[in-house]
Amino acid sequence: MEQNMLRKKRSLKYTYIDCAIIIGLFVLLAVLENIMMPTHIFFTVVKKGAIYALLAVSMNLLNGFTGLFSLGQAGFMLIGAYTYAIFTIPLEMRESVYMYYDGGIINFTLPVVVAVILAGIMAAAFAFLIGWPVLRLKSDYLAIATLGFAEIIRAIFQWDKLGVITNGANLLRRYPKFTSALVPCAVAALCIAIILLLINSSYGRAFKAIRDDEIAAEAMGINLFRHKQMSFMTSSFFAGIGGALLAMFQTTVQANAFKSAMTYEILLIVVIGGIGSVSGSVLASFLYIAASEWWLRFLDSPMVLDNGFQVPLLRVGFRKVVFSVVIMIIVLFYSRGLMGDKELRTENVVNGFRKSKKKLREWISDRRKKNREVAE
Amino acid sequence: MSDTILRMDNVTMQFGGVVAVNDLSLQVNRGEIVALIGPNGAGKTTAFNCITGVYEPTNGMISFNGQPMLRNHPAGKMKKFYAGAHADKFTKAYVPQDEEALAAIAAAREAGDELTAANLQAAYDDAAEQRKEQALLLDPHAFSDKVIAPTPDKITKLGIARTFQNIRLFKSQTVFDNVLIAKHMRAKQNIFTATFRLSYKEEKRMREETEALLEEQNLIHLRNELATSLPYGLQRRLEIARALATDPQLLLLDEPAAGMNPQETLELTEFIGQIRKKYNLSIFMIEHHMDLVMEISDRIYVLDFGRLIASGTPDVVQNDQRVIDAYLGVSDDVED
Incomplete structure (x- = not known):
């Protein structure tokens, strides 16, 4: 018992250290914003990375922690993005945005914060409706059904008859955006913190129980449908908020962009990070975005060396070829992802370090013993 | 009547053309240890799955504490194919007969x-x-077409806990978390209060109760181990502990001694007796180890091909010719 209390205390200490590190990163970002060019690609990566981190964690909540293989993420992001855009376009801009629909029928604007939360709520409400039929399905069937619903949502938002609200297949633009990279980072961090709290609560344990064994979970008194619905709605809520952030990042919204490819991108991040690891998803999302937007960009532009030698293969589109190969290697050889189902925490790092130190010491003493034996 | 905790009336479970459980009626009294035995494929686990709501029985009624808990009659396509008895006993058309x-x-x-x-x-x-x-x-719902078919979680909430034939622990979680999950059902909280730690008192209570239960079951020293890293016998014990954590009145054990050696079986026999006394339980179990069954059961029901062929105290059942025939087979000479 006492040992347990001690462990709890130490664990709490490490949690404070984790929080301090995250705050430190935010301060670092604020400093960098003041000393670097604001148009530097680094900030694009940070902004998009933070948004994708939130989307990946919300997908992980459903796929990794509740064991529901859903592919509807893009649909819920679309709902979030549109909700945000529709309700925040300033009144005087509406005439120009909705030029084919006489300025649309919505003639009020909401504050940005309210619109972002509403984006989440709308996505969760859709998840509630879709959940009734869809959550009775399992594994692959669930994936196909959610994928189908996401496509239906996309088609409906492009429907001409709804143009007075959604602007049909045209762009939505001129709504408020963020300039500082701190905004998406702070919102994403807050949302991820809430998801973490949920995962570590009684309900999170119930979700994990459903993932591990549905029949046993039900026999333990966990109402499967209700808990799946909860997980689905929570995940969609944060996907909606992520969609709103993405709308701000992209500065324009068009339903056509929210194809299933977007869901796969996020699924890929979840898999690379490790299914069932929040920190893995966050890490993977920054790495993924950095690789695709920044580090591998050079592959897309033809390069001619000083002596006139043109480097073969480098041309538009080659980046995607390399990227696919990298992903295949990851999936083949690191199928558990970067983190598996572990979390990146100072506590785990320190413990792991201690363990490996102990192992190293044992190994050295073993070697010495063997050497001595050989010498004798 | 009042001391009957579980009562099955004419329960039939038919899968397509196969009648897995046929017109099974039995009862478990409060505080009793009752065993359900029978050769492989006799329908014992199907009967358990009917009680716990995993399957919806085709026909029949199951009551818990005198209240109808499950009630069904053949309907739709099954009406045509129904091969069991008492097809209209649980419908409007029922005419009681003597x-x-x-x-x-x-x-x-x-x-x-x-x-x-x-x-x-x-x-x-x-x-x-x-x-x-x-x-x-x-049956207060007699002469009506009322169907009562709760999901397994509702049945667990009523006070029936179970273990599984092939152990079903939550693999990726620790011993402590495995038991803690069972407390989720009765906690007074919702997803908001739980997420934002507003119901931390409830959480604390759940953890304390779990700790106490693990202490009682001598599993506390393993609290941080992964459930699957435990040896087989302890996994069984953990599964029973997890079932006890749901505060049951009736415990259903599906082959608790499967895969155990004689020594372990002996310990289990003692353990089952202990938990019955300690937690005021009634126990209904399926078991193949005859020495265990004969030693601790108050009464035994014997199933063969879905039908009840004998019931009574261990002595009566042991000497019942039909039971011996079912287990050992009937030689051709005798049949002639």
């Missing part, structure tokens, strides 16, 4: 005594109302 009285009337007719037969018939008809009242007493 087999004994009917037999007496038939006997009188047979003997040519028309007068007695007529008298008996008249008395029988007069008693129709009484029979109806009696049927209503046993």
Whole structure:
């Protein structure tokens, strides 16, 4: 018992250290914003990375922690993005945005914060409706059904008859955006913190129980449908908020962009990070975005060396070829992802370090013993 | 009546053309240890799955603490294919009958005594109302098409916990978390209060109760181990502990001694006796180890091909010819 209390205390200490590190990163970002060019690609990566981190964690909540293989993420992001855009376009801009629909029928604007939360709520409400039929399905069937619903949502938002609200297949633009990279980072961090709290609560344990064994979970008194619905709605809520952030990042919204490819991108991040690891998803999302937007960009532009030698293969589109190969290697050889189902925490790092130190010491003493034996 | 904790009436479970459980009626009294035995494929686990709501029985009623918990009758396509007995007992069309009285009337007719037969018939008809009242007493939903089919979690909430034939622990979680999950059901909280730690008192209570339970079950030193890293015998113990954490009145054990050696079986026998006393449980179990069954059961039901072939105390069942035949097979000479 006492040992347990001690462990709890130490664990709490490490949690404070984790929080301090995250705050430190935010301060670092604020400093960098003041000393670097604001148009530097680094900030694009940070902004998009933070948004994708939130989307990946919300997908992980459903796929990794509740064991529901859903592919509807893009649909819920679309709902979030549109909700945000529709309700925040300033009144005087509406005439120009909705030029084919006489300025649309919505003639009020909401504050940005309210619109972002509403984006989440709308996505969760859709998840509630879709959940009734869809959550009775399992594994692959669930994936196909959610994928189908996401496509239906996309088609409906492009429907001409709804143009007075959604602007049909045209762009939505001129709504408020963020300039500082701190905004998406702070919102994403807050949302991820809430998801973490949920995962570590009684309900999170119930979700994990459903993932591990549905029949046993039900026999333990966990109402499967209700808990799946909860997980689905929570995940969609944060996907909606992520969609709103993405709308701000992209500065324009068009339903056509929210194809299933977007869901796969996020699924890929979840898999690379490790299914069932929040920190893995966050890490993977920054790495993924950095690789695709920044580090591998050079592959897309033809390069001619000083002596006139043109480097073969480098041309538009080659980046995607390399990227696919990298992903295949990851999936083949690191199928558990970067983190598996572990979390990146100072506590785990320190413990792991201690363990490996102990192992190293044992190994050295073993070697010495063997050497001595050989010498004798 | 009042001390009957579980009662099955004419339960039939039919899968397509296969009748897995056929017209099974039994009861478990409060505080009893009752065993359900039978050869492989006799329908024992199917019967368990009916009680816990995993399957919806095709026909029949199961009551818990005198309240109907499950009730169904063949409907739709199954109406046509139904191969079991009492097809209309749990529908509107039910007419309660008294087999004994009917037999007496038939006997009188047979003997040519028309007068007695007529008298008996008249008395029988007069008693129709009484029979109806009696049927209503046993089943408040009698003479209606009411279907009661709760999901397994609701049945667990009523106070029936179970273990599984092939251990079903939550693999990726620790011993402590495995037991803690069972406390989720009765906690007074919702997803908001739990997420934002507003119901931290409830959480604390759950953790304390889990700790106490693990202490009682001598599993506390393993609290941070992964459930699957435990040896087989301890995994069984953990599964029982997890079932106890749901605060059950009735515990269903599906082959608790499967895969155990004689020494472990002996320990288990003692353990089952202990938990019954400690937690005021009634226990209903499926088991193949006859020494365990004969030692601790108060009563035994024997199933064969879905039908109940014998029931009674261990001594009675042991010497029942039908039971011996079912287990050992009947030689051709005897059949001739």
